[in-house]
Amino acid sequence: MDIVDFEVNASALAGALAGLDRNTYRHSQRVQRLAVMIGKIMGLTQGELTTLSLGSLLHDVGKKYVPREILLKETTLAQEEWEVIELHPVYGWEYANAVNLGQVTQEIILHHHLWFDGQGGYPGHEEPVCPSLLAQITTVADVVDAMTQDRPYRRALSVETSLDYLQEKSGSQFGPDVVEIVIQNLAEIVSVMNV
Numbered sequence: 515m516d517i518v519d520f521e522v523n524a525s526a527l528a529g530a531l532a533g534l535d536r537n538t539y540r541h542s543q544r545v546q547r548l549a550v551m552i553g554k555i556m557g558l559t560q561g562e563l564t565t566l567s568l569g570s571l572l573h574d575v576g577k578k579y580v581p582r583e584i585l586l587k588e589t590t591l592a593q594e595e596w597e598v599i600e601l602h603p604v605y606g607w608e609y610a611n612a613v614n615l616g617q618v619t620q621e622i623i624l625h626h627h628l629w630f631d632g633q634g635g636y637p638g639h640e641e642p643v644c645p646s647l648l649a650q651i652t653t654v655a656d657v658v659d660a661m662t663q664d665r666p667y668r669r670a671l672s673v674e675t676s677l678d679y680l681q682e683k684s685g686s687q688f689g690p691d692v693v694e695i696v697i698q699n700l701a702e703i704v705s706v707m708n709v
């Protein structure tokens with residue numbers, strides 16, 4: 515486990531967040547809060563929580579490199595536009611690598627759309643790989659927030675609907691231990707998301 519040095523990464527963090535659109539920035543903050551809360555309940559060490567905090571905050575940093583006209587489009591995206599969006603974990607990994615955020619943080623960013631079983635997700639993975647626990651937590655926090663917020667192309671879904679989806683995909687798309695924690699701590703989860 516690499517433990518981030520906040521002094522070293524402070525300027526990289528500021529630079530990374532500065533380029534994000536407003537919706538992605540606010541989504542990233544909610545995902546960070548939710549991910550860290552899940553991590554604390556799961557008993558992660560302080561070093562792991564610090565890495566999780568940074569990785570979850572920056573999970574979508576690669577969206578800086580997706581053209582705004584695609585990212586903010588309010589109508590259905592064409593296949594080739596989705597293909598550009600699906601590259602954002604790779605773009606984010608390249609950014610994190612360039613500013614030396616550390617291997618575990620870089621993998622959180624690269625793997626945040628990767629399935630737990632290594633079989634699905636966005637491009638960037640030649641071989642099936644199981645994401646780290648920190649990446650699994652970020653993935654679940656990301657999906658819960660994405661489903662329960664309005665998107666340009668659909669209205670927000672209820673917390674109950676998003677939990678049903680988590681359970682349905684537990685063990686395939688999502689890490690089962692993380693899903694279990696979310697189910698067991700629903701009240702706290704909702705309170706964090708409504709901040």
Ligand SMILES: [Fe+2]
Pocket residue numbers: 573574602626627
């Ligand atoms: Fe993402």
